[in-house]
Amino acid sequence: MTFQTSQDKLVRVKTTKPDPGSTPEQSIRLTINGQPRTFQGNPSLETVLDVLGANRKHVALVLNNAVLPRDRWSDAAVKDGDSLDILVMAGGG
């Protein structure tokens, strides 16, 4: 695990393969839009979006309180305890 600067926050970037000792049965707990959710295995960020049914093209993300630009999604790992906010376009004046 290394760190890179993204906007004004540090974001974890996946640089190593998962711990070989991990088992497929493991799960992680994420806080999605303020609500706790459990995900099986060690899902990527994009897998989390797919599991939730979010259209990847129509959402913007905040990971642990920092805006996560779209071009960083594939590099960003989520881990147990992370907070993810998913935003969509809504009506407004």
Add this chain to the structure above:
Amino acid sequence: MTASPSITDPLLLGEQAFDSRLLLGTGKFSNAGTMCRAVQASGARIVTVALRRFNPERPDDDLAGPLAALPGITLMPNTSGALTADEALKAARLSYELCGSRLIKLELHPNPHHLLPDAVETFEAAQRLIKDGFQVMPYIPPDPVLAKRLEEIGCVSVMPLGAPIGSGGGLAHAGMLELILRDARIPVIVDAGLRAPSDAAAALEMGCDAVLVNSAIAVADDPPAMAEAFAEAVKAGRKARRAGLMSRHGGASPTSPLTRFLGVP
């Protein structure tokens, strides 16, 4: 959209030219279909949108799809929901991720009772957003001093309120708007409070460059028809402004000859 010779009398915002002086908000519509028909009927080229949290129970419930189907529309996200300059910056960055638009309607209104803009946080947020490369259109109280300060730091327009958001109060501060207009060198767009197409016409006649309308159209019995009515009023008001309105004066001035010719000599 860039400046095009086919656009006569364009609304210029930064480097961009738009051939409508009616901006439309997308809130409060009963459904996305009605909203889209209203956008088309309005002829608006700039449409505002907001952010909200994704709802896993309704994964397809967002406006990105319906709005993408409308040709010739530029999306202008707002920062609604932000209470501070920090939050407004975050909202703007998220909006850029969603819309790819650097045009941002900066609105910071922390008090839900009146939704009046927080001038201090708005000014700070505008400075920081401009530094980040955004084209900032701040929603402001009708304050000529603040409007000038925002122009000086590089905002592409100012958006003084006509009356509180959703109030239908019309041009409640026309005198202050006139003071803003007298010195402004960037477009002045009346945002919020307009109720009737005549309010929009009056704003354009006064010299405002455009109006942003949402509630008055969205809550009408027939939103597309009201959108069309506002579009016509905006065009009439602008045409009247360019044609040159006569000056007001206290006394009467006859339009017909007053020479006596019916009296018995």
